[in-house]
Amino acid sequence: MRLTPIPADKFTFGLWTVGNRGRDPFGEFVRPPLDPVRAVHRLAELGAWGVNFHDNDLVPIDATASDRDRIVRDFRKALDATGMTVPMATTNLFTDPVFKDGAFTSHDANVRAYALQKTMHAMDLGVELGARTYVFWGGREGAEVDAAKDPVEAIKRFRHAINFLCEYARDQKYGLRFALEAKPNEPRGDIYFATTASYLAFIPTLDYPDTVGVNPEVAHEQMAGLNFYHVVAQAIEAGKLFHIDLNDQKPGRFDQDLRFASESMKSLFFVVKLLEESGYDGPRHFDAHAYRTEDEQGVWDFACGCMRTYLILREKARQFRDHPGIQSLLSEIHEPGTGAEGAYSPERAGELKARSFDRQALASRRLPYERLDQMVVDLLLGV
Amino acid sequence: MRLTPIPADKFTFGLWTVGNRGRDPFGEFVRPPLDPVRAVHRLAELGAWGVNFHDNDLVPIDATASDRDRIVRDFRKALDATGMTVPMATTNLFTDPVFKDGAFTSHDANVRAYALQKTMHAMDLGVELGARTYVFWGGREGAEVDAAKDPVEAIKRFRHAINFLCEYARDQKYGLRFALEAKPNEPRGDIYFATTASYLAFIPTLDYPDTVGVNPEVAHEQMAGLNFYHVVAQAIEAGKLFHIDLNDQKPGRFDQDLRFASESMKSLFFVVKLLEESGYDGPRHFDAHAYRTEDEQGVWDFACGCMRTYLILREKARQFRDHPGIQSLLSEIHEPGTGAEGAYSPERAGELKARSFDRQALASRRLPYERLDQMVVDLLLGV
Amino acid sequence: MRLTPIPADKFTFGLWTVGNRGRDPFGEFVRPPLDPVRAVHRLAELGAWGVNFHDNDLVPIDATASDRDRIVRDFRKALDATGMTVPMATTNLFTDPVFKDGAFTSHDANVRAYALQKTMHAMDLGVELGARTYVFWGGREGAEVDAAKDPVEAIKRFRHAINFLCEYARDQKYGLRFALEAKPNEPRGDIYFATTASYLAFIPTLDYPDTVGVNPEVAHEQMAGLNFYHVVAQAIEAGKLFHIDLNDQKPGRFDQDLRFASESMKSLFFVVKLLEESGYDGPRHFDAHAYRTEDEQGVWDFACGCMRTYLILREKARQFRDHPGIQSLLSEIHEPGTGAEGAYSPERAGELKARSFDRQALASRRLPYERLDQMVVDLLLGV
């Protein structure tokens, strides 16, 4: 079992994750700023494949053109030196007070226009540095006061923005795929498109649905108590898993962004298994950060831990596949009956309606799920 | 302000709601069975427009053909006598042990076949009694043990069933619309298609997407802490609000099915407002039940309370529209800027990228949401 | 119905509440600092009775002695000019990085010593300005990593600190009462003493239990989905409601600190009713803040709204008491049986064990709670 990451594992980190400085609603920064160049070098040393960023993770919102050029040049040099990639980029549409009531869904058309402008520039920057996927997280697209905003109108405004930006990407021949990222609340009381499924439902209504998918995040779905494995499964079944944000979270509380699988080992084991077995070949992106109690060394411990636990769970997924006891139980459980498959025909409907079923016999079929689940627990606990 | 319901208000109740006998995981029945005929008469007296049912709310699962005929005859007589309608019907695919591990998503093809059969018969029954909408709630389509079931396969099985039944309805010229109802958990540890949005995402993948919509339920979304107003808004924006289940629920706990708006007055005020102003003209269906502490008289108190509070909130929605202070604030808030609308063109993108924005000026725009929200609180509290 | 607050209503605000500048985990400040002197004047004009503060709300952590003196002098002048009181003070033991892993429960005895020092100075400051109640909120007393800290040891450390500070207050003849404030999580993954009840259980183990009570906060209990009315009732029954933090919160999510009763109207109606009828004569303290979308004018709107809604609910509590329909139902519900009261005696136990009960008759007693609750809904909605 190899537990040391290599680039082929496709592990990526946001600059904002290792660069997180530990400020929270009740406390100040505890760590100094982390130079993006340093982040690239350290992550490369640790075995990561790439880094991602919001525009302002790299280039401050008020940078001059020459600042920007210098920053990008230094950053590219670090990428070149390390072989690190930038598979994904995104826009910060939430930190600046201008977005206090939304970006693409703001009441103020000037703010919406500025959000489009900022995103086009950020797309230019991302593509310049190699990004193939562009993420949208609408952190301020929501409300505390439902009287103030019409959620139907908010959807239309968001659609307009995504359509506009799809056209821009096509026009520029950027070859980008877009990935929409949902969150139920925080920082807004309620955020529009609260779950990944909300975006899956939204995508078919776009002008270019084929180039738009989703970027589900563990913590965001678990905040609502949802089963993240099921969420990812629906995205995969729809052919829409374009990116994924791996971290961890206790349900029903503030956004924790914990080290990957540090809490939800069993649930995230199934997610890793699904990613590995489904043919998903995109980045394994960690969107989390070190505890506020850590210094910079702890940040790298955190990064190593994310990758290490992924590799452990990937190995356990292989063990699951090769486990005679588990596979034998699964065969027993999946033993097929007959009669439900096949396309509709009037004859088939008629036959089915007339058929006789022994409900009690069907109900008494043994489903040894306690035994199966205990085998999974044993496998996870390494017994 | 009329607070006495009339049929034109389109209030409906499930037979299972007023017929709920108060059993729960820790206690036995407290109320005797309620004859469906009596339910129809009492609800008609109280001003309801219709009743809905699962097949087995009306006809027991083990009824003989002649039992069935007698029951249906008596029930129709009650409908005729009272003028009550049956706008919606559905299938019970959860009570019998045969469905212990799912109906349409069961591993056992015989169970899946039986579920199709049972649903076709239930559709026949529903249509015979006038139903125009057919609801699917997959109460057992889920898992406690994610090792045992592949959630991708579960989606495919569910799709097969819905496609098959759409064909059946077309074949029979039933003119039915289907409405899919989501729930995150209970009775299963996790239910597939956990939220209304999951179904909105699923519908475009069906063979007959136009005839399939959703049936959002207040309690089911609030169990996951989601904003039900936003959920309904997305369904309406997608043209998919085919039915609605009105009740109430405290977030993050067991399914309570409380009297409509008895807890979430403010949130459900916005839902009523949206239903009334969006052109939704379907039933206002109450899917709730009386407290277990009640006897039959309390059941009718419960039913009256659901309708009464809806009418109160509808009236308050009118007051909102006519409230000079609220409308004046809304005008101030919605005052348009310029520059975000309009279709994409390379020129427009270029112009937008070059435009200069004063972020601080935009950020300093006043948004008097505390004042607006307090006006809503005043309006709700009748001050 | 008077809806304009007056000092006799005993409404108080923390300097940190109206002074909240709208920073959150995803966004920067949106409002400039608010001078405490201005806060006192504005709150006085609006009808408040007093202000409360953390030491560093008034005096920056790095202020010089002469800075401190000037600030205190100016602040006292504002109090004198307006007649405003300072009924409560508290210590900021969470903002500075020194407290990143706790104050009284830190592993580092130096940090614990500094926390004691800081609190003694803050008590001096609070008492100097008139405080009679001293609140402890241990915002950093918790953990993300349970391997790192022993929660049993944490309790002992916290007890040591409170005992020490009780002695200090006695020694100084400060006449202070202490009020402990619980919170389940945020900013820590889990905070020790997660609920008000945890502190109620802790108090009897202190050296001076009589001088220590609790300061329950709406949002903190509702984050855990608990019924705040029940929480306050237990504190009152125990004689331990020394202070209260009024605001609002949707359950199961980040700490929102919403305007009082802007969401949970029904639940907080019962809280107001309980406060008014229980003889609680302490401050009605609002620990909340304006939405991040607001400017300073919105802050005062927010403050007015908190007080206004309290007064509305207080009036409704009076209406409840005078409502013939409600009171008649309550009489019916509370009609006593006999046989459970009275002290134990062997004879009584023997008599009780031999007595014959008609379970079915007892079970069939009518409890018209749907009707009663609907009357409350009507009363709240002003119908």
Add this chain to the structure above:
Amino acid sequence: MRLTPIPADKFTFGLWTVGNRGRDPFGEFVRPPLDPVRAVHRLAELGAWGVNFHDNDLVPIDATASDRDRIVRDFRKALDATGMTVPMATTNLFTDPVFKDGAFTSHDANVRAYALQKTMHAMDLGVELGARTYVFWGGREGAEVDAAKDPVEAIKRFRHAINFLCEYARDQKYGLRFALEAKPNEPRGDIYFATTASYLAFIPTLDYPDTVGVNPEVAHEQMAGLNFYHVVAQAIEAGKLFHIDLNDQKPGRFDQDLRFASESMKSLFFVVKLLEESGYDGPRHFDAHAYRTEDEQGVWDFACGCMRTYLILREKARQFRDHPGIQSLLSEIHEPGTGAEGAYSPERAGELKARSFDRQALASRRLPYERLDQMVVDLLLGV
């Protein structure tokens, strides 16, 4: 590592746990009744130490005296034959409709009297079969309608009942210890004494506080999102952990009663570690049940799984203690500073107030919690 349970492990099961028949709010029984005699024999074969029961798990509520005698005789014979113990007993005060609005807190004094009677008889039965601990779970002591019941009065009624029953136990020289079990909701909308801490706070107000402790249950605290390890720690620190209910639960949803540690491996690892290291020598009681999809064989799989996972986690607790990397990190983390310990004296307070602290130096202390937590993850995953 021994993973086969033996009686010295003190594993116990409620008759209601292995006897659970799989009924839920949406479905009927799936398993036939399980004879208590058979339960005793099977559990003994599997290595359990004892069984616990509610009165009506063993003796139906409407049994005749001779039925009772026969049942008890047969049950005792099974205990004698197997060497199984009955360490704990309790009363069913929730299933029968007579308790629909509470038992000890009912408005109806006759119901309260009947609840006392039923409990005295159940105590007699429990003691007759060897019980040393008597549990109280007030499943119906709560409300959906806060207008109907005064929560202050409810506490007083509950206190009266516990005091009365303490006297009865003393009078009978039963030598029983009482253990109070909390739950936040379900089956009631809100249950009084919502958390274990509520009971810890209540106990000091009783007439015989020394004989009353708590019985915390994993699922009940996790329903409210609380950290169960912290809950148990407070109970232990207070000397009040008289019994414990081990199972598992996903937060923020209906009461799942899952197989022990099948979800919350990390959190329950710390609980096992705490139980083993704290000197707790009471039963390790599993209050859970098999999935509804199981037949009787699955029930025994479930029971084996509970015990097996406990033993695995116990072994991992030993490994934690012997793990050089973990212990070395803990030494580093716990390295003491000075200056916070010791009793209060005016001199000490004066010295402390005058002392100079270097906040930045203290804040910069390294706390390698990411590394430590990853070591725990590795240990749990068996790497």
